[in-house]
Amino acid sequence: MKKETICIQSGWQPGNGEPRILPIYQSTTFKYETSEQMGRLFDLEESGYFYTRLQNPTNDFVAEKICRLEGGVAAMLTSSGQAANYYAIFNICEAGDHVVLSSTVYGGTFNLITVTMKKMGIECTVVDPDAPEEELEKAFKSNTRCVMAETIANPALVVLDIEKFARLAHSHQVPLIVDNTFATPINCNPFVWGADIVTHSTTKYMDGHAMAVGGAIVDSGNFDWSAYPDKYPGLCTPDESYHGVTYTEKFGKAAYITKATVQLMRDLGSIQAPQNAFLLNVGLETLPLRMERHCANALAVAQYLSEHPKVAWVNYPGLKGNKYYELAQKYMPNGTCGVISFGLKGGREAAASMMDKLKLAAIVTHVADARTCVLHPASHTHRQMTDEQLVEAGVAPDLIRFSVGLEHADDIIEDLRQALEG
Numbered sequence: 001m002k003k004e005t006i007c008i009q010s011g012w013q014p015g016n017g018e019p020r021i022l023p024i025y026q027s028t029t030f031k032y033e034t035s036e037q038m039g040r041l042f043d044l045e046e047s048g049y050f051y052t053r054l055q056n057p058t059n060d061f062v063a064e065k066i067c068r069l070e071g072g073v074a075a076m077l078t079s080s081g082q083a084a085n086y087y088a089i090f091n092i093c094e095a096g097d098h099v100v101l102s103s104t105v106y107g108g109t110f111n112l113i114t115v116t117m118k119k120m121g122i123e124c125t126v127v128d129p130d131a132p133e134e135e136l137e138k139a140f141k142s143n144t145r146c147v148m149a150e151t152i153a154n155p156a157l158v159v160l161d162i163e164k165f166a167r168l169a170h171s172h173q174v175p176l177i178v179d180n181t182f183a184t185p186i187n188c189n190p191f192v193w194g195a196d197i198v199t200h201s202t203t204k205y206m207d208g209h210a211m212a213v214g215g216a217i218v219d220s221g222n223f224d225w226s227a228y229p230d231k232y233p234g235l236c237t238p239d240e241s242y243h244g245v246t247y248t249e250k251f252g253k254a255a256y257i258t259k260a261t262v263q264l265m266r267d268l269g270s271i272q273a274p275q276n277a278f279l280l281n282v283g284l285e286t287l288p289l290r291m292e293r294h295c296a297n298a299l300a301v302a303q304y305l306s307e308h309p310k311v312a313w314v315n316y317p318g319l320k321g322n323k324y325y326e327l328a329q330k331y332m333p334n335g336t337c338g339v340i341s342f343g344l345k346g347g348r349e350a351a352a353s354m355m356d357k358l359k360l361a362a363i364v365t366h367v368a369d370a371r372t373c374v375l376h377p378a379s380h381t382h383r384q385m386t387d388e389q390l391v392e393a394g395v396a397p398d399l400i401r402f403s404v405g406l407e408h409a410d411d412i413i414e415d416l417r418q419a420l421e422g
């Protein structure tokens with residue numbers, strides 16, 4: 001099936017006389033006839049639902065759809081993109097382990113790994129994703145357990161050379177985890193280029209309407225954990241909390257997602273509400289149509305801005321001449337995303353006053369939904385930083401993050417024109 005068809009037809013498959021639309025299994029718990037059967041479920045001897053903190057059918061049907069869109073073998077939903085990235089790493093790292101992290105990842109991911117996971121004893125080395133391979137090699141240590149990066153970084157819009165990163169990770173016998181939130185599986189499938197695990201903040205384009213916070217993790221099934229039992233004891237040696245189940249032996253290619261579900265979800269509990277999974281599923285149905293329009297609109301806006309005399313610079317990987325144009329053409333030939341960034345010749349002050357004049361584009365802390373929105377990181381998300389600190393963090397003081405929505409491109413451009421010239 002092509003992706004357009006997967007988005008509509010996969011996941012929930014109604015039987016005769018059953019609801020056509022994915023039902024919301026609004027139930028914390030599931031009923032069984034015998035105590036013995038319930039016992040087998042707890043021992044992972046039998047598969048079945050028993051408590052929504054671990055698994056819920058509505059969530060699983062939606063995860064299955066995302067899994068097929070990415071071309072993976074198993075997937076799970078989480079309560080947020082933050083939870084997805086946390087579980088994706090924590091599933092294979094523990095105190096004493098080490099992560100190689102791209103410097104341009106989303107601020108939330110950066111803090112998660114460099115601040116919170118550090119307190120858990122997991123170290124990390126931050127690398128420049130554009131650095132040559134010889135340079136990146138130096139970041140790996142004997143206790144490195146994974147590499148983490150983003151297909152299109154939020155908000156720097158750096159396009160990842162996925163093949164380069166996969167090659168590096170694999171030459172050090174560790175998996176590459178790619179956060180594919182901005183590109184979505186419609187525009188890029190990181191597994192095709194060697195990534196092993198993909199994560200998403202479904203809050204963004206997948207939901208697409210700014211309705212529900214959510215996340216997802218997808219496993220390609222390609223990384224052979226059992227070849228490195230010393231590195232991945234959590235997957236390759238018995239889990240005493242399940243009477244000695246060894247995930248790689250019992251669940252094969254589903255080992256990684258099964259462990260994240262039955263161990264991390266059980267213990268940490270960041271499950272997505274079934275109601276939110278239902279909304280996510282509605283969003284997924286139109287994802288291909290929306291991505292096409294987001295990209296077309298963003299390109300039109302980026303072209304307009306790049307020719308405007310008051311605009312100092314425009315960053316959009318879909319724009320010819322952009323530093324990442326060639327990489328974007330290779331990894332996402334049908335389009336990148338709807339987010340662009342730009343700066344004004346008047347700098348920081350001009351940015352703030354232009355934004356106040358926008359009528360259609362709203363100032364909100366969000367990106368990647370149907371409504372055009374705008375944010376000035378130096379005044380909002382990063383306002384505690386000095387100009388020097390901002391530059392170090394890869395956020396220019398004049399950077400305006402502009403998330404192009406699904407309105408008509410002419411109206412979005414007219415809004416920018418009146419704000420720039422008014």
Ligand SMILES: *Cc1c(COP(=O)(O)O)cnc(C)c1O
Nearest residue numbers: 080081082106154181201203214
């Ligand atoms: C928003 C975002 C996240 C965090 O997701 P939440 O759903 O807000 O928790 C992670 N990665 C990227 C690339 C994002 O844009």
